[in-house]
Amino acid sequence: MGFFSTILYNIKNMKKAKKIREMGKENLLALEDEDFYEAMICLCDDAVYDIKAADLTKEQILAYSLYMFEREVNNGGLCQFFVNSSSDCAPFISEALDAIGATELRNLFEQFVNDNDIDVTDLSSFKITDIKEYEAQTKRFDFDSFDERFYDNEDFHQQVIDYFRCNVEQLLKN
Numbered sequence: 703m704g705f706f707s708t709i710l711y712n713i714k715n716m717k718k719a720k721k722i723r724e725m726g727k728e729n730l731l732a733l734e735d736e737d738f739y740e741a742m743i744c745l746c747d748d749a750v751y752d753i754k755a756a757d758l759t760k761e762q763i764l765a766y767s768l769y770m771f772e773r774e775v776n777n778g779g780l781c782q783f784f785v786n787s788s789s790d791c792a793p794f795i796s797e798a799l800d801a802i803g804a805t806e807l808r809n810l811f812e813q814f815v816n817d818n819d820i821d822v823t824d825l826s827s828f829k830i831t832d833i834k835e836y837e838a839q840t841k842r843f844d845f846d847s848f849d850e851r852f853y854d855n856e857d858f859h860q861q862v863i864d865y866f867r868c869n870v871e872q873l874l875k876n
Contacts, residue, residue: 719748727870735863742866743769745873761872764798767791768862771798779849780814781840784828792822802861810851818843 722730722741730741746766749758758766770791774783783789791798799808815822820843830836852858866873 719744723874727874730870730874731867735860739859739863739866742870742873749873749875759872759875761869762875763794764801765866765869765873767794767798768802768865771795772859772862775849775852779840779845780852781828781836781843781845784820784825785830785836785839789825789828792825795822802865804855804858804861807852807855807858810848814843814848 722744725741730738733741742765746762746769749762750766770788771783774780774786774788784792796808796812799805799811814820828839830839
């Protein structure tokens, strides 16, 4: 996304987030799961772009981290999560997975990180500038084994939605 496209996206998202906040907790909770999920993702995006990091609630940080983790791993695997800007969320993934009760997935993530001596607070070795560098990154570790087990976890998305529902008040804060 180019610079001006990003600005336009953020402006549109801010307007949408404002409308979502105006809906109120009860109306949001009455939404079907996927509509509710999309509304919470909009709020997460808005919070991250509009609020100083120090002012984010713990729930906003964890919700945004879960969203980015799920999106990136579903789109291109754990390697993609590590190479993209979403990797800023990596230090929060274990806590976020724990918060939603995804203990098996948390253990899998922690085992992968530990077995491969990956420091989730410093993923600078994963930064890339082109597709060849990305391809090299995918070969550094056995990402496929993590990804396959992640994709087998059918409960994860619902656990994220349930976490959003339980923490809707904290996610509505701005």
